[in-house]
Structures are given as C-alpha cells and as structure tokens.
Amino acid sequence: MVKTLLRQDNTVEIELRAVQRQVKLLSGQPTSVWTYEARRIRGDVSIKHLDSFVGPVIRVRRGQRFIARFINQISETTTVHWHGLNVPEHADGHPKDSVPPGGQRVYEFEIINRAGTYWFHPHPDMRTGRHVWNGLAGMLIVRDDEEPIEQLDDVEDMPIILQDRTFNASNQIVYSIVGMEGALGNRILVNGRPNYAAKVTPSCYRLRILNGSNTRIYKLAFDNMPMVAIGTDGGLLHQAVEKPYIALAPGERVDLWVDFSRFHPGQSVPLRSLPFSATGIGQGPLPNGAGFEVMRFDIRPGHRGYTRLPRPLASKIPTPDQKEAVNYTNPRALPISFDRGRFLLNGAAFRLTEVASNERVRLKDTEVWTFANTTGTMIMPHPIHLHGPSFRVIERTIQNVHRANWEAMREGYTDEGWKDTILLMPGESAKILINFGPYDGLFLYHCHMLEHEDQGMMRNYLVYR
Ligand SMILES: [Cu+2]
Structure with a gap:
C-alpha cells in the first residue's frame, strides 16, 4: 500500500549549485574550478558526484516531473541548459533567462525524452566556453521502464x-x-x-x-x-x-x-x-x-555478467520520411558562413532575442532543414546543435574537393538514431527532419564548438502556434 502511494508521486526535486571549489587533479597544488554540486530533495533520483570538476551524473526516469532548484554561487551570470532534453522555453537555459551571481532559478519540466544519455551545462551569452572550460558540465541519464535493455x-x-x-x-x-x-x-x-x-x-x-x-x-x-x-x-x-x-x-x-x-x-x-x-x-x-x-x-578478475545483448534493444525507430515535411519540396536552408573573423549561421550573428523571417516554424509542423558547410574563406568542421526536439538525419552530401577527409570520418556517424547534434565536416551538407513540439517558444540552434557559439555562431528559432 505504501509502495503504491510512493509510486504515484512522480516528482523529482533536486538542488543544484554552481560553485567555485578546489579539487586535487594533479600531483602538487589543487586546482581551482567551477563545478556543479547537487543534492536530492525528494523523489526517485540518483545523484553521483565524480570526484572532479565535471559531474554529477544524475539518473532520472522518463515520465517524471523534474524540478531543479538552481543556485548560482559563482562570480558570473550563468544558466543551466539541459542538452538533448525537449523542455519548455522557460526551462531551456536560454541566455536571456540568465541567473546573476547569488541568484536562483527553478527549472521545472517533464522528462518526455526517450531513455538515453543527456547532459547539462551553462549557456550564458558569450561566456559558455569559459563556464564549461572552468568545469561546469554534468550528465543526465534518462531510464525508461519499458525498454528491454533498461x-x-x-x-x-x-x-x-x-x-x-x-x-x-x-x-x-x-x-x-x-x-x-x-x-x-x-x-x-x-x-x-x-x-x-x-x-x-x-x-x-x-x-x-x-x-x-x-x-x-x-x-x-x-x-x-x-x-x-x-x-x-x-x-x-x-x-x-x-x-x-x-x-x-x-x-x-x-x-x-x-x-x-x-x-x-x-x-x-x-x-x-x-x-x-x-x-x-x-x-x-x-x-x-x-x-x-x-x-x-x-x-580484473571478477564477476561475469551479461554476455549477450537483448534483441531488440528498444522499440523501433521509425524510418524518417521527408515527404511528411510541410516544406519537403523547398527545405529550409541554413548555411554556415565566415565573415569578418567569425563564423555565422543563416548569414547572421546571434542577437539575444532576434528571429529572422526564415527562422519561424509552426508548432506541430514537420520540416526539413538543410545545413551547408560549403562556403566561406575559412572552412572547418562544425557540430550543429538544435534545442527542442531531437531530429533524424535524412541525407548527407560532400563536395568533391573535401571527399577524401570526409570518407575517413563518415563511417563513424551515428545517423541511425535520434540526434540533437550533428557534425558537419568541411564541404558537407546535411538534411535533417524535425517535428516541432510539444512546446512553442523561442529556442536556439548553434555550433557546439563553444567559442564559435560565444562569437555568435548561434541563432534563435521561434515555434509559434
Ligand atoms: Cu563551429
């Protein structure tokens, strides 16, 4: 009876602090870092700190209501972004929703993503690279009672x-x-x-x-x-x-x-x-x-556990069909370019809440987006990350002049599954299929090379009703 009652409360609540601390990483002096410290307040959640700056590893379950009471105890304004999780705008850690030193913010959302390996890190305007480099990043593992391997x-x-x-x-x-x-x-x-x-x-x-x-x-x-x-x-x-x-x-x-x-x-x-x-x-x-x-x-000697993988691993992932997209005949083109010493997306640099006319999508629409890493006086690899829903990769193409390097990398792509970040090698273009929802609002897409992001290789897109 007690067990049944406990199961009905599906809420998980944690306290999450960004702090400055000394950790012993190398022989000799300790290293001054920024790090996340978390503790459970209530609910079925496990939190494991890693005895370094990175972490903690937080394990939650699909379907839970997740509440993180964030307290900023570092000397700079920051945010917490739940990378890969599809959450409402107010919980996404957008730079406009920043938390000043000494400030607090409650991130609250339902875990609707599939079971998998996600993470969280700061997302402040122009300072994300420094905050992550100083040590702020943790892993968020979602488990799901329905998946066989879980x-x-x-x-x-x-x-x-x-x-x-x-x-x-x-x-x-x-x-x-x-x-x-x-x-x-x-x-x-x-x-x-x-x-x-x-x-x-x-x-x-x-x-x-x-x-x-x-x-x-x-x-x-x-x-x-x-x-x-x-x-x-x-x-x-x-x-x-x-x-x-x-x-x-x-x-x-x-x-x-x-x-x-x-x-x-x-x-x-x-x-x-x-x-x-x-x-x-x-x-x-x-x-x-x-x-x-x-x-x-x-x-080391020790226990021999499982030797065989369960088949299937998980429920079937539907084959992406770009004919489902409302813009199937005319994909949304979002090129990468280089101008006056910095990389751009969609021909423009990030401005806090700016949305261009071609960055507006209707809630519940399925769209094809094309990212092209094919122009500019400076071309290098860029991993492009979308906030909001996960997407599928439909197609990749490569310019002939870059083909040899690409052939030595492309077999390592994991396009078989759901993605939120994809690597575009020099000369490469990728078509992705995204279904926007369930949340409307302002979300980001950007290069996940964090210094590129900080220099403005990031844009908003608006999901409107
Ligand atoms: Cu980049």
Whole structure:
C-alpha cells in the first residue's frame, strides 16, 4: 500500500549549485574550478558526484516531473541548459533567462525524452566556453521502464565524459584558444581525471560516452575490435550497429556495448582517438585531429555478467520520411558562413532575442532543414546543435574537393538514431527532419564548438502556434 502511494508521486526535486571549489587533479597544488554540486530533495533520483570538476551524473526516469532548484554561487551570470532534453522555453537555459551571481532559478519540466544519455551545462551569452572550460558540465541519464535493455540492471553502466584541458605550472586551468578553432587543451581528461583507467571485469559494459569538450572532435576506436553502438544522442537504437570507429564531436553522445569477456585479467584495453584530417584544423600543442590514447580499461578478475545483448534493444525507430515535411519540396536552408573573423549561421550573428523571417516554424509542423558547410574563406568542421526536439538525419552530401577527409570520418556517424547534434565536416551538407513540439517558444540552434557559439555562431528559432 505504501509502495503504491510512493509510486504515484512522480516528482523529482533536486538542488543544484554552481560553485567555485578546489579539487586535487594533479600531483602538487589543487586546482581551482567551477563545478556543479547537487543534492536530492525528494523523489526517485540518483545523484553521483565524480570526484572532479565535471559531474554529477544524475539518473532520472522518463515520465517524471523534474524540478531543479538552481543556485548560482559563482562570480558570473550563468544558466543551466539541459542538452538533448525537449523542455519548455522557460526551462531551456536560454541566455536571456540568465541567473546573476547569488541568484536562483527553478527549472521545472517533464522528462518526455526517450531513455538515453543527456547532459547539462551553462549557456550564458558569450561566456559558455569559459563556464564549461572552468568545469561546469554534468550528465543526465534518462531510464525508461519499458525498454528491454533498461531491465538489465546487472549490466555495468559506465559514464565516460571526454574533455581536454591545459594546466599551468601551478596546476591551474588555462583557457587556451587555438586560432579560429576554439579552446583545445593539451591533456585529455576522462570524467575530469588525467590518465584515466577504469577497472572492469571480463563482462559486458554499457559505456555512455559524452564529448563534453569545447572544440575537440574524437574518432574513437579500440584495437582489433569493432565499436558496437547501441545508442545515440536521443537514446537507444532498435538494434546494435557495428562501426570501425565512432565520430564524436562536441555535444554528441554515443552508447557503446563492449564485451570484455574476450580479455583476461591483467590485460589493459586502450580506447583511442584515431588521427584524422580536415581543412581549418591542426594547430596547437595537441591539435584537433591528432591521434592519442583516450583512456584504458584494466581487466580484473571478477564477476561475469551479461554476455549477450537483448534483441531488440528498444522499440523501433521509425524510418524518417521527408515527404511528411510541410516544406519537403523547398527545405529550409541554413548555411554556415565566415565573415569578418567569425563564423555565422543563416548569414547572421546571434542577437539575444532576434528571429529572422526564415527562422519561424509552426508548432506541430514537420520540416526539413538543410545545413551547408560549403562556403566561406575559412572552412572547418562544425557540430550543429538544435534545442527542442531531437531530429533524424535524412541525407548527407560532400563536395568533391573535401571527399577524401570526409570518407575517413563518415563511417563513424551515428545517423541511425535520434540526434540533437550533428557534425558537419568541411564541404558537407546535411538534411535533417524535425517535428516541432510539444512546446512553442523561442529556442536556439548553434555550433557546439563553444567559442564559435560565444562569437555568435548561434541563432534563435521561434515555434509559434
Ligand atoms: Cu563551429
């Protein structure tokens, strides 16, 4: 009886603070960081802090009413954006809804997204790159009682947040902008830690990998073992797909299924980022496109859990049909360009609440949008992120002059599933299909290379009734 009553209260309430703190990351002096601290107030929610600046990892369930009482205790105005979650305008963390130092804001929304790996980070006007770089980013995992794989409680479920940072001689984080690319660190951190090694048993694991870097793109691979993708930005795939490597640009997530049962205790399995090339990148001490070891999995003796994936993984994902779009014959064209030293979207820079005439969409309409990364005196990769509903990728095309570099990256795209962020390599265009709803209001689309976003590579779109 008591249990039934508890289940009926579907509300989760947490307190979330942005604070400045010292953490011990390297040998010697502690590092001064900004970080989120969260605590449960009520409801069925788990919060795990990661013993670094990044985090926490918050686990919620689809269908819950989520309330985050945010308290800004850092020295700058900030916001909290729930990346990938489809939430009302007032809860989206738009820069216009900023929280001053010492201020508070309640973010309240229903979790309507599919089960999957989402995240949260600041979104203040022109300062997002610095806030994330200083340490503000956490993971938000949505589970769903209806998905078969979510029933596998014994499967090891491992958050892996990829970032890079540069530290000075006294172990402090240095905001290191490299040319027109953005902030690129010379050290790779996983879950906020350098030289990261995860202890695993010869069993199967679900890795929830988030690229929480400002600018760095990863081409993730194991040695002599394919990547088995089971989820994308917007949750689980219907069936697992094997890929030689995974392309993961800033903001993107992928869920991998890894079977360590083929290894023996004592072995160490590196996860690598393979080298790749593109125009516009390649500067700095650890350039974008350099190859390196991301982390290791150290095999320890221990329990052997699941060895086989459930089939299907999750409910079927409908094949996108662009004929459903109201603008099927005339897709909305939103080109990337470069003008007077900065990148633009839709030919214009961000202004706080400005919406152009071609940035208005009707609530409940399905539309085709085309992003083209094909013009300008400076062309480089850009991951484009849409706030609001997840979308599907219908088609990608490449200019011949950029084809060779693209061919070395495109097999790593995870276009089989729902996406909220897609990488556009130089010379690439992508058509996406979006159904707008259930919320009307003002939402953002932007480059998720955070310094590009801060320089204005971001626009509003308006969903109107
Ligand atoms: Cu960009």
